Amino acid sequence: MEILIYLSWVLLLALFSFVFLKKKNQRLPPGPRGLPIIGILHQFTGIPHKWFHQLSLKHGPVMSLPLGLTTAVVISSSEAAEEVLKTKDVETCTRPQMLGARRLSYNFKDITFAQFTDTWKENRKVSMVELLNFKKLQTFKSLKEEEMDFMVKKISNSALEQSPVDINNISMGLVSHILCRSSLGQNLHTNKFFDEERIIQLVMEGSLATGEFGVADFFPGKLGNFADWLLQRKRVILEKMFKELDDFYQHVIDDHLKSLDGPKGTDPSADIVSGMLNLVDKNGTPGSKRNLDQVKGVLMNLFLGGIDTVAIILIWAMTELIRNPRAMKKAQEEIRSVLGDKREKLTEEDLEKVKYLKLIVKETFRLHPSVPTIPRESMSPITIQGYDIPAKTRMYINVWAIGREAKVWKNPEEFIPERFIDSDVHFKGQHYELLPFGSGRRLCPAVSFASGTIEFGLLNMLYFFDWSLPDGVVAEDIDMGDIGNISFYKKVPLVLVPVKHH
Ligand code: HEM
Secondary structure, three states: OHHHHHHHHHHHHHHHHHHHOOOOOOOOOOOOOOEOOOEOHHHOOOOHHHHHHHHHHHHOOEEEEEEOOEEEEEEOOHHHHHHHHHHOHHHHOEOOOOHHHHHHOOOOOOOOOOOOOHHHHHHHHHHHHHHOOHHHHHHOHHHHHHHHHHHHHHHHHHHHOOOOEEHHHHHHHHHHHHHHHHOOOOOOOOOOOOOHHHHHHHHHHHHHHHOOOOHHHHOOOHHHHHHHHHOHHHHHHHHHHHHHHHHHHHHHHHHHHHOOOOHHHHOOOOOHHHHHHHHHHHOOOOOOHHHHHHHHHHHHHHHHHHOHHHHHHHHHHHHHHHHOHHHHHHHHHHHHHHHOOOOOOOOHHHHHHOHHHHHHHHHHHHHOOOOOEEEEEOOOOEEEOOEEEOOOOEEEEEHHHHOOOOOOOOOOOOOOHHHHOOOOOOOOOOOOOOOOOOOHHHOOOOHHHHHHHHHHHHHHHHHHEEEEOOOOOOHHHOOOOEEEOOOEEEOOOOEEEEEEOO
16 A cells, blocks of 8 residues: 555656756766656665665766655765865765654754754764763773673673574674663663663664655655655654654663762763763753753764664674684784783783784775765765766765775775785775775764774684584575665674683
8 A cells, every 4th residue: 555655656746847847957977867757766776885886887986876856976986085075074064864864863953964053063072072082981991891791701601502692692782781881871781671682672773763764855845745744654663763762862861860969960971971961951951852852862873873883893893704714813813822811801901912803893894884875965066076066965975885996905805804914094084995984074973982892892702712603504605795774784693603712
């Protein structure tokens, strides 16, 4: 039934646009022509970065795609990405508005999906203090060490029973514990309302819902909005997700407000929620809807944007290592020789001594960026690589494709951590061939927190355990497919058998 309604609306819109609308811009970048009105929407394969990549091989690194009545420009080379994110950063540092993100960000009161507004500036400032500040990162150290210890014990139990572990689950669990404690002040070991399993489920479902698009995203205007209104099922699912997440954020906020005399409530440096609530107080409008929505919007970014993105890299690093036993052996030999064989616990300082492990993480960022395409929107007319891009054009930087650019990377599809040995290429937003965290004004504020957590997690997994595939499974059997909407997971969970090293 919904399909029928959808098709009739597409047809109606087609008729309407054929009569009333004409494409004005003649100087757009090259791209496929597509059908009248729907453009190339009917060809969508479900995985945007791979679809865009295939199209860009034919149409070039700055490509224009007709998606419904909108036009998107896709950037697929490091040169063009530099021009967008560095030279034209001021003109492209806003985000397109999409259905799921709008609802789950409290109408863009957040950081990640907000347009370039005062609210964004205000929220971003808090996040920079909380997530980038060196002193702040130091305070997370002991908490991270405790959670690593918990993960090692969990894997050790499986090793004792010689039973396989689901690396997707282990990684999501580890990062959920770290992030909920460090940023939200919630200890999942003792929390009566939310346990690890529930949190993982919320993050995965919420993350998918954030990337949902509606008919109006491609057919803007009243008719598109009306079509979205008619698509009941999508709306109901989105509302249900919104309510569940809202309950969670409200619980986190109430917990902080309850302990106003305690460490979380009054000390703005306790965690980011305290920092944000403190701002609400200073503005003289504690509890006001507008500001509370703002706090919840930022909570959404941390919760939905901070857990899976980190876990995804851990999962892919382990996947690549099990497929490349040579790299796994080299990493473990280095780690165990420099750290000694008899350590009960590791610290973040140990990371300074393990060079090869860091190359592994870099190479994983290159091949499997958690956010494969970065959405931006032009705020005024700009020129990129000689092509005119009108104001308000949706732009996607295909970081996934740029990590495979044949002009830049030798044997781009192969997992070769050594390629970074004599290279100063980093992932902090200054090298446009490696952009897992984006760049410019909208650069991810959690680069150090995230990369440190990934390296530390991997260090613990590789130091304490040897890993193998379950009986009867060979490396070639491993499914390398991904799934998602904004962040992309390994579709089939990675299952490995751990053996305790000592
Ligand atoms: C490996 C882990 C992560 C990856 C790959 C990643 C990637 C990204 C990317 C690509 C962007 C967009 C950058 C741009 O537009 O140029 C972004 C933005 C953002 N990330 Fe991350 N991220 C990660 C972890 C985290 C964590 C742990 C947090 C918070 C706890 C976080 C919070 C944010 C926020 C708030 C923004 C929005 C910045 C803005 O629009 O101004 N990220 N991230």
